[in-house]
Each structure stands twice: as C-alpha cells, then as structure tokens.
Amino acid sequence: MSQPRPPTTASVPTGKAQESGPVEMVELHRRMTAHLFPAFSSEDERFLALALCGEAGELANIVKKRWRDGVDMTAEAREEIADIHVYLALIAKCFGLDEQGINDEVVRKLRKVMERHNL
Numbered sequence: 001m002s003q004p005r006p007p008t009t010a011s012v013p014t015g016k017a018q019e020s021g022p023v024e025m026v027e028l029h030r031r032m033t034a035h036l037f038p039a040f041s042s043e044d045e046r047f048l049a050l051a052l053c054g055e056a057g058e059l060a061n062i063v064k065k066r067w068r069d070g071v072d073m074t075a076e077a078r079e080e081i082a083d084i085h086v087y088l089a090l091i092a093k094c095f096g097l098d099e100q101g102i103n104d105e106v107v108r109k110l111r112k113v114m115e116r117h118n119l
C-alpha cells in the first residue's frame with residue numbers, strides 16, 4: 001500500500017516551479033491559466049461548474065472513442081481525469097472544502113446512503 005501524499009500538492013516536473021518544490025494544485029492551475037482566463041475564473045463557481053462539465057465531456061468523448069474504435073487512449077484519459085480533478089478541487093474550494101474535506105464529505109455521504117438503505 002502506498003504512502004498517503006499531501007492532498008493538494010503536486011510535484012512539478014519542469015521549469016521554475018520545480019525549483020520551488022511542491023506547489024499547491026490550485027496555485028499551479030492559477031499560474032498556468034493566468035494568461036488564458038480572467039482572474040475570477042479560478043474562484044467563480046459558475047465558470048468552474050461549466051469547466052468541470054466540459055472536462056467530463058472530454059473524458060466521455062475519449063471513452064466513446066475507445067469503445068467505438070478500440071483504440072488505446074489511456075494517456076489522453078488520464079489527462080482529462082487530471083483536468084477534472086483540478087476543476088473539482090477548485091469548485092470544492094468555493095464551498096469551503098480542501099482535498100481532505102472532499103474525502104471527508106465522500107465518506108459522510110456514503111455513510112448517509114448506507115444508513116438510508118439499512119446497510
């Protein structure tokens with residue numbers, strides 16, 4: 001079993017960020033997109049909800065192509081999963097949840113559903 005990693009950090013493989021060590025995922029995203037999107041887009045839940053759906057759509061399209069064409073798109077799927085993860089983390093932050101908070105909320109929700117079904 002692997003060791004748990006810090007929940008909101010990511011190692012950066014190249015560039016200045018590597019020199020500064022682990023960078024918070026949301027901060028890295030902000031730096032990467034600062035020249036592409038208005039500043040509010042990392043904090044506006046409306047933008048983030050649409051972006052999350054867009055990335056989920058990109059993943060669904062890859063799954064469709066794997067199913068339809070029988071091609072290996074594992075690398076592409078992993079990239080879309082990473083995109084989804086970033087937008088999920090950003091929108092969760094709008095609602096006061098960090099990575100650990102998301103995990104805690106998942107457990108709370110699953111327990112709630114299990115109780116509802118007497119499991």
Ligand SMILES: [Mg+2]
Binds near residue numbers: 058079083
């Ligand atoms: Mg994408």
